[in-house]
């Protein structure tokens with residue numbers, strides 16, 4: 200960011216309980232999945248679960264309310280990685296998945312803009328554990344809960360953004376929040392439903408930026424913009 204004061208602040212940004220996973224194990228032996236995988240010339244394990252494409256597997260949509268939305272994760276990641284803050288290398292990005300995996304994303308990674316290519320990359324990541332498979336990784340994955348991640352990165356303060364939180368005026372709120380360094384921000388990477396109790400327990404404060412539910416990519420853009428402005432005037 201041009202004209203900005205020299206500051207060593209780091210923002211940890213976590214997309215939590217994200218709807219990004221390979222086809223759930225309960226569908227692995229489903230004949231429809233076997234046929235689909237054969238048609239796609241892929242192993243069932245390497246297919247990323249997308250509820251709108253793989254709706255033929257789901258009998259009871261209730262249990263899948265929060266799952267199978269890699270498109271939402273894709274758009275949110277592009278929105279985060281494209282911010283000036285991320286381009287300066289002062290944002291550290293993690294995707295926590297609903298199955299307690301943590302994906303660490305190098306802020307310099309050039310994620311595919313195309314959805315099909317993004318899903319292909321994620322499939323490679325779930326299979327090999329890191330991308331590229333050798334050398335220093337741009338994307339890496341490990342088994343870890345959100346609580347364990349917070350314990351590892353040790354932020355001074357953790358803010359969870361949720362429509363169920365206390366409504367705040369974002370710019371004013373962020374001008375105070377940036378006093379904590381490092382600060383961690385959590386936004387849900389899922390389409391419907393609530394955060395788990397474990398996620399709520401990771402936060403020092405739970406806040407809402409409006410009285411309506413917004414898409415995750417809108418929330419991440421607004422929150423990072425507010426952080427950038429607050430850092431400039433700090």
Ligand SMILES: C[S@@+](CC[C@H](N)C(=O)[O-])C[C@H]1O[C@@H](n2cnc3c(N)ncnc32)[C@H](O)[C@@H]1O
Pocket residue numbers: 359360361362363385386387388389390391392393394406407408409410411412413414415418
């Ligand atoms: C599509 S929403 C998921 C909806 C969910 N019912 C919820 O609790 O907000 C994706 C994420 O965006 C964030 N979000 C959505 N609306 C918000 C609001 N009004 N204030 C703060 N965060 C919000 C939350 O982190 C949420 O998990």
